[in-house]
Amino acid sequence: MPGPGPILREIHRLRRSIKELDSAIENGPRQLKAQQNKIAKDEDSVHRAQELVKQSKIKIHDKEVSIKATQAEMAKYEKQLGEISSKKEYDALRREIASAKDHIREIEDEILVLMLESDDKAKLVPEAEKAVKKAKDDLAVFERDLNDRLKRYAEEKARAQQELKQVEATLPADIKSHCDRLVGMKGEDSIAAVEGQTCTACYTDVTAQMANDLLRGEFVLCKSCGRILYAAAPTAAAAEPPA
Ligand SMILES: [Zn+2]
Numbered sequence: 001m002p003g004p005g006p007i008l009r010e011i012h013r014l015r016r017s018i019k020e021l022d023s024a025i026e027n028g029p030r031q032l033k034a035q036q037n038k039i040a041k042d043e044d045s046v047h048r049a050q051e052l053v054k055q056s057k058i059k060i061h062d063k064e065v066s067i068k069a070t071q072a073e074m075a076k077y078e079k080q081l082g083e084i085s086s087k088k089e090y091d092a093l094r095r096e097i098a099s100a101k102d103h104i105r106e107i108e109d110e111i112l113v114l115m116l117e118s119d120d121k122a123k124l125v126p127e128a129e130k131a132v133k134k135a136k137d138d139l140a141v142f143e144r145d146l147n148d149r150l151k152r153y154a155e156e157k158a159r160a161q162q163e164l165k166q167v168e169a170t171l172p173a174d175i176k177s178h179c180d181r182l183v184g185m186k187g188e189d190s191i192a193a194v195e196g197q198t199c200t201a202c203y204t205d206v207t208a209q210m211a212n213d214l215l216r217g218e219f220v221l222c223k224s225c226g227r228i229l230y231a232a233a234p235t236a237a238a239a240e241p242p243a
Contacts, residue, residue, distance in 0.1 A: 004175050005217030007167060008191060008230040011179070014164040015188030021157040028146045028153075035142065039135045046128045049121045056118035063107050063114075070107075074100045175219050179228060192222065193232040201227050 077097045084090050171179060182190035192201035197211045204224035206214070213220050214231040222229050 003213075003217035004171055004219050005214060005230045007171055008179070008219075008228060009193070010167050011164065011171075012188060012191040012193070012230065014160050014167065015183070015191070018157055018160050018164065019188050021153050021160065025150060025153050025157070028150055032139075032143060032146060035135070035139050039132060039139060042128065042132050042135065046125060046132060049125050049128065053118045053122045053125070056114045056121075060111050060114050060118075063111050067104050067107050070100050070104050074104075178219075182226075182228060190227055192225070192227040192229055194229050195232040199225060199227065199229060200232070201225055 074097055077093050077100070081090065081093055081097075084093065168176060168179070179191075189201070192199055194200065194206055194211065194214050197205045197208070199206060199222045202222060202225035204222065206220070206222065206229070210220050210223075210229075211231075214229055217231070220229045221227065
């Protein structure tokens with residue numbers, strides 16, 4: 001009668017599959033939340049860019065008003081120039097006009113900077129809006145599919161759990177209680193395959209005797225990591241005899 005090796009292999013496979021389903025079930029809503037957060041952030045930057053463009057327009061308008069006011073003042077000074085006889089007053093007026101001109105140049109430079117800035121932002125807005133719209137559409141599809149997937153995962157998990165229960169029930173009682181205790185502590189990670197002569201969990205070699213026992217399907221614990229072992233391939237050739 002073959003040992004429990006093939007049963008342990010099947011238990012390990014089912015437990016790993018249940019673990020993977022669990023993480024898929026957990027990940028789905030997390031991915032959804034992450035996508036929602038990203039869209040909210042992108043939408044926010046679009047709004048901020050639009051707001052900046054709007055604010056720039058207001059600032060530019062204010063500065064244009066200020067230029068007009070200064071120009072009107074300059075025109076007034078220039079008119080006064082013709083009516084003044086005192087050299088001192090004339091010179092003072094010329095200085096006023098020169099400083100008004102400087103002032104206008106400064107404001108014009110500021111307007112230019114604002115225009116360049118807001119043009120750059122304005123150019124980005126349509127692209128960003130398009131990207132947000134696409135992300136929202138993708139999200140709607142993802143959300144719809146996610147619900148289907150979660151349902152499927154839950155069904156697969158229930159099936160695997162049912163199968164696991166049946167397979168575990170076929171273990172000899174003493175081995176089952178050992179297995180239950182270890183799995184209870186460390187989950188599916190308390191079982192490991194041996195490939196060739198190496199424990200695939202801790203990469204320590206088992207003895208030739210243990211490898212042969214495993215190939216016969218016998219119950220073997222890894223001397224290094226304490227895991228329950230089974231031979232990886234059901235039809236592997238017998239362990240090579242020591243040279
Ligand atoms: Zn080990």
